[in-house]
Amino acid sequence: MTKLTDQDVEKIRQLYAEIGTYAGVSRQTGFAASTVKKYVTGIAPAKSKNSRAEEAVQEVPFDASLLKSFDPSEFIKENWNMMCVLTENEIAKVKELWKEIRT
Secondary structure, eight states, rough: OOOHHHHHHHHHHHHHHHHHOOOHHHHHHHHOOOHHHHHHHHOOOOTTTTTTTHHHHHOOOGGGGGGGOOOOOGGGGGGGGGOOOOOOOHHHHHHHHHHHHHH
16 A cells, blocks of 8 residues: 655545546546545545645634633522423414324
């Protein structure tokens, strides 16, 4: 099993952009269509630090201040019924639907 170089991966991606099929790229490069698919879809991205796949990913440190504050007491069992408060009109529609379901 031959390992692909970064140049092979770049060529596969360029050819796929031009040809649009894994089989077509496979015929041009000699690599199996399944191998072409792995590198086109990013399942097996190039290992180079300069590859486009890695450039697209930006690591950002966690910042807790960006989290919205929330009150976990809203999720206590006794208060679950308050999570869905319906208007009178909505209650009437639900009752209509239940009648349809029962018949």
